[in-house]
Amino acid sequence: MIKKLIAVVLVCMLALVSVACSSGSKTPSSDANENTSSNNESESTPSENGSSEGESSGDPAFMKFPKPVDVHIGMSVSPVDKTLPPGDSAQDNQYTRYLRENFNINVIVDWTAAEGENYNQKVSLAIASGDLPDGLVVNDRTYMVRAAKSGLLYDITDLFEKYASKQVKEIMASTQGRAMENASYNGRMVSLPNITVDTDGIYVMMIRKDWLDKLNLPVPKTLSDIEKTAKAFIENKMAGEHTIGIVGPDKNGRPYSTFLRSSNNRFGFDPVFQAMDAYPGYWLDDGTGKVVYGTLTENTKKTLELLARWYKEGIIDPELGTRDSSAEVVNANQAGIFFGPWWSIGYGNGDSFKNDPNANWQAYPVYSDDGKWNVRMKTVGTMYTLISKKASEDVAKAIIIMNNVLVRDEGIFDTSVAISWYPLRNVMAPADECEYEYKELWKILRGEADPEDYNIPGNPYKLMYSDAKAIKNVVKPADPNSEMLNVQDFDQTDFGKFQRFYSLLIGNRPYATITPDKKVYSVTYNQTETMERKWANLQKLEDEAILKIILGQEPISSFDEFVEKWKAQGGDEITAEVQAEYDKKNK
Amino acid sequence: MKGKRGNVEKHYYLMVLPGLVWLFLFSIVPMVGIVMAFQDYNPGLGIFGSEWIGLENFRYLMQLDDSKQVIINTLIISSGKIVLNLLVPLIFALLLNEVTQLQYKKLVQTIVYLPHFISWVIMASIVINIFGYRGAINTIRSWFGLEPRLFMADPSIFRQLVIGTDVWKSFGFNAVIFLAALTSINPNLYEAATIDGANRWQKTRYVTLPELRPTIVLLGVLGLGNILNAGFDQVYNLYNPLVYSTGDILDTWIYRLGLTNLQFSLATAAGLFKSVVSFVLITISYVLAYKFADYKIF
Numbered sequence: 006m007i008k009k010l011i012a013v014v015l016v017c018m019l020a021l022v023s024v025a026c027s028s029g030s031k032t033p034s035s036d037a038n039e040n041t042s043s044n045n046e047s048e049s050t051p052s053e054n055g056s057s058e059g060e061s062s063g064d065p066a067f068m069k070f071p072k073p074v075d076v077h078i079g080m081s082v083s084p085v086d087k088t089l090p091p092g093d094s095a096q097d098n099q100y101t102r103y104l105r106e107n108f109n110i111n112v113i114v115d116w117t118a119a120e121g122e123n124y125n126q127k128v129s130l131a132i133a134s135g136d137l138p139d140g141l142v143v144n145d146r147t148y149m150v151r152a153a154k155s156g157l158l159y160d161i162t163d164l165f166e167k168y169a170s171k172q173v174k175e176i177m178a179s180t181q182g183r184a185m186e187n188a189s190y191n192g193r194m195v196s197l198p199n200i201t202v203d204t205d206g207i208y209v210m211m212i213r214k215d216w217l218d219k220l221n222l223p224v225p226k227t228l229s230d231i232e233k234t235a236k237a238f239i240e241n242k243m244a245g246e247h248t249i250g251i252v253g254p255d256k257n258g259r260p261y262s263t264f265l266r267s268s269n270n271r272f273g274f275d276p277v278f279q280a281m282d283a284y285p286g287y288w289l290d291d292g293t294g295k296v297v298y299g300t301l302t303e304n305t306k307k308t309l310e311l312l313a314r315w316y317k318e319g320i321i322d323p324e325l326g327t328r329d330s331s332a333e334v335v336n337a338n339q340a341g342i343f344f345g346p347w348w349s350i351g352y353g354n355g356d357s358f359k360n361d362p363n364a365n366w367q368a369y370p371v372y373s374d375d376g377k378w379n380v381r382m383k384t385v386g387t388m389y390t391l392i393s394k395k396a397s398e399d400v401a402k403a404i405i406i407m408n409n410v411l412v413r414d415e416g417i418f419d420t421s422v423a424i425s426w427y428p429l430r431n432v433m434a435p436a437d438e439c440e441y442e443y444k445e446l447w448k449i450l451r452g453e454a455d456p457e458d459y460n461i462p463g464n465p466y467k468l469m470y471s472d473a474k475a476i477k478n479v480v481k482p483a484d485p486n487s488e489m490l491n492v493q494d495f496d497q498t499d500f501g502k503f504q505r506f507y508s509l510l511i512g513n514r515p516y517a518t519i520t521p522d523k524k525v526y527s528v529t530y531n532q533t534e535t536m537e538r539k540w541a542n543l544q545k546l547e548d549e550a551i552l553k554i555i556l557g558q559e560p561i562s563s564f565d566e567f568v569e570k571w572k573a574q575g576g577d578e579i580t581a582e583v584q585a586e587y588d589k590k591n592k
Numbered sequence: 593m594k595g596k597r598g599n600v601e602k603h604y605y606l607m608v609l610p611g612l613v614w615l616f617l618f619s620i621v622p623m624v625g626i627v628m629a630f631q632d633y634n635p636g637l638g639i640f641g642s643e644w645i646g647l648e649n650f651r652y653l654m655q656l657d658d659s660k661q662v663i664i665n666t667l668i669i670s671s672g673k674i675v676l677n678l679l680v681p682l683i684f685a686l687l688l689n690e691v692t693q694l695q696y697k698k699l700v701q702t703i704v705y706l707p708h709f710i711s712w713v714i715m716a717s718i719v720i721n722i723f724g725y726r727g728a729i730n731t732i733r734s735w736f737g738l739e740p741r742l743f744m745a746d747p748s749i750f751r752q753l754v755i756g757t758d759v760w761k762s763f764g765f766n767a768v769i770f771l772a773a774l775t776s777i778n779p780n781l782y783e784a785a786t787i788d789g790a791n792r793w794q795k796t797r798y799v800t801l802p803e804l805r806p807t808i809v810l811l812g813v814l815g816l817g818n819i820l821n822a823g824f825d826q827v828y829n830l831y832n833p834l835v836y837s838t839g840d841i842l843d844t845w846i847y848r849l850g851l852t853n854l855q856f857s858l859a860t861a862a863g864l865f866k867s868v869v870s871f872v873l874i875t876i877s878y879v880l881a882y883k884f885a886d887y888k889i890f
Binding site for chain 2: 156157329542549556
């Protein structure tokens with residue numbers, strides 16, 4: 006009898022192999038928002054702390070609850086962060102205490118997961134089980150839509166109107182309604198969107214200027230210049246035997262950004278595509294109102310042909326697409342050129358300077374052969390704070406207030422504790438924050454402005470004042486009139502500040518000082534109905550085909566086969582959907 | 593008589609109980625979730641409220657080009673692993689058994705045993721480094737004037753790489769079972785063989801191998817249960833889009849469907865499909881084992 010029972014049980018167990026999958030972990034590629042405005046931002050003084058509190062009494066956006074309100078959250082944490090003082094935790098640190106003391110908001114962390122893939126998995130499971138904590142930040146709109154569609158989210162349309170601070174509303178308004186549109190489902194606001202700086206999606210060329218100087222070469226402007234320069238770097242063994250000309254995406258990276266992930270694509274070839282007037286991964290208007298998918302265009306094909314040739318000639322990293330981490334190569338100073346957004350030098354390659362304090366990384370646009378700088382523009386933001394439908398009204402209010410507080414007070418917290426410990430942190434920054442800071446910081450460096458000029462409470466450019474106070478200690482330009490800083494013009498003692506200013510003043514220089522000739526937006530940055538089902542398959546098809554062509558595993562002629570396949574496996578259907586949405590919008 | 597035996601063994605039933613409770617809670621209860629495969633699952637409504645759509649998910653799965661490729665990949669990789677994970681440890685155990693110097697034997701056994709305990713997350717990094725463009729293998733190739741090869745991006749060798757590294761990682765551990773079986777062989781048999789004038793090879797052929805047969809069959813049958821498990825941890829940490837065509841397996845595919853793309857119902861359908869196929873294969877292998885080796889588990 007028992008034998009039989011065991012048999013039945015065993016059989017059942019074997020039959021149930023895996024309904025849900027087991028977990029695996031991957032190192033997350035560097036998270037953008039971490040880099041754009043994370044650690045080391047500013048110093049706090051107690052007096053400021055006090056003053057901002059005083060001002061806000063009576064404003065519903067900063068009201069103190071009469072009774073403590075418990076807010077349960079799920080939280081993404083960095084496994085390598087060491088900034089929490091001993092005894093503090095995700096649930097009990099300076100930020101949560103600040104919220105408890107000033108607003109009676111009591112944060113309870115239900116679960117934590119390591120940032121990146123692990124966290125996404127956890128979010129995915131939370132949605133799948135229909136069991137969301139009160140508040141949760143998700144990294145992708147797909148999660149938000151999925152949760153909204155399932156009726157798991159709190160409709161905050163009215164609460165937001167009433168309780169969001171003026172500052173938050175101003176930043177939202179600066180996107181011309183795009184942020185609100187993203188945060189809504191069926192016309193109701195169901196999440197708090199993040200709003201990140203435009204320059205997170207502007208890709209430029211990062212190059213070792215000191216290598217150029219050593220070889221007496223000019224700064225390359227066009228693709229053929231870049232080709233020659235990269236060849237020169239390799240031939241002259243600038244980093245020894247294994248010098249890499251141009252770094253490419255690693256195994257978690259992408260050769261170009263896409264409409265779903267339109268920003269912060271480091272080590273992609275976006276500027277190369279753009280210089281050929283190609284915008285793969287974006288939905289484009291072909292000029293007549295007809296929607297085409299950018300990957301399928303003739304220009305994309307031509308660019309792929311070029312990249313394949315570069316790869317064959319050894320100009321691009323031979324380990325493209327399989328490398329564990331491309332950042333390692335840059336940090337080890339083995340490479341001369343890579344492409345990325347403004348923070349890729351400074352924030353993104355700190356170790357490069359630690360290994361060689363004279364590594365003079367500079368950022369420049371890549372021009373087309375007729376001298377045009379084309380850029381693709383990102384969507385407003387990709388992260389969303391979700392509020393569970395099961396949350397009480399007070400809890401929903403509390404989460405909106407937590408966001409107000411973050412936007413208002415981020416500049417005054419003690420930054421020795423990483424700001425990522427702020428519960429439900431979701432960045433809201435004016436789209437032009439980096440360019441604004443670039444211009445104002447230069448005014449200070451030239452002596453045209455005084456740091457105290459920026460002491461404006463409620464300024465949406467929330468880091469401006471603290472940056473203004475610090476800039477002169479870190480940046481000492483040899484020639485204040487040229488704006489062409491070199492690494493030697495920086496004091497690296499306060500390394501966090503050094504990284505921030507390096508990104509702001511050098512990485513961001515192209516976009517802050519040069520107006521692009523053409524700005525390309527995707528027709529949509531969101532998924533349509535059919536995409537939810539079929540996009541994953543198409544994306545896989547695309548990733549595989551593109552990488553194989555670049556690596557020379559397939560000839561360029563296979564591109565046409567890929568296009569046919571893509572169309573047949575749902576691409577045509579999806580294009581028609583995007584077209585319909587586009588037509589509706591243009592009416 | 594029977595009743596009496598039942599009484600005597602009561603405490604054994606009690607000892608089995610915790611295991612059965614565990615099994616019930618973690619393996620039987622979650623099986624209810626299988627219904628998701630036949631629904632358009634909506635987390636807000638849960639598995640009791642979601643709309644039923646019959647076999648729609650399965651129909652769509654079968655339409656996908658991927659599904660066939662993924663099943664083929666899974667079968668090739670896992671059968672390679674099953675066969676080699678049986679043969680290599682067996683040969684290794686036989687060889688090690690012939691080593692007379694005890695200390696050396698223990699040392700080797702410990703060293704080959706170690707990789708088993710390293711997680712694939714770490715192991716994958718090591719493998720990627722060894723087979724990397726400037727890794728050990730390519731350095732050796734360069735001594736013979738060969739061009740470096742990008743192993744990790746080459747679909748034509750990815751499966752071999754997966755199978756090979758898995759065998760390398762686990763053969764030491766698997767050999768332990770054979771070594772244990774070897775010690776239980778009655779020494780009289782060897783003595784008798786020696787008297788009959790058998791040499792070492794003949795002893796292995798006519799004494800050791802027949803004595804090991806039940807163990808080999810047992811491990812083989814148990815291994816067949818894993819025919820559709822080609823090793824999620826390993827493949828997930830080693831693959832990249834370039835080798836999807838030969839390296840993408842059912843588990844990684846289901847993972848991407850379910851957790852990355854939030855296609856819960858579709859992923860469940862794929863999981864259920866996998867379970868059903870596994871179940872059929874296990875049944876067949878069980879029958880075969882009984883037929884050819886006269887071996888029964890239950």
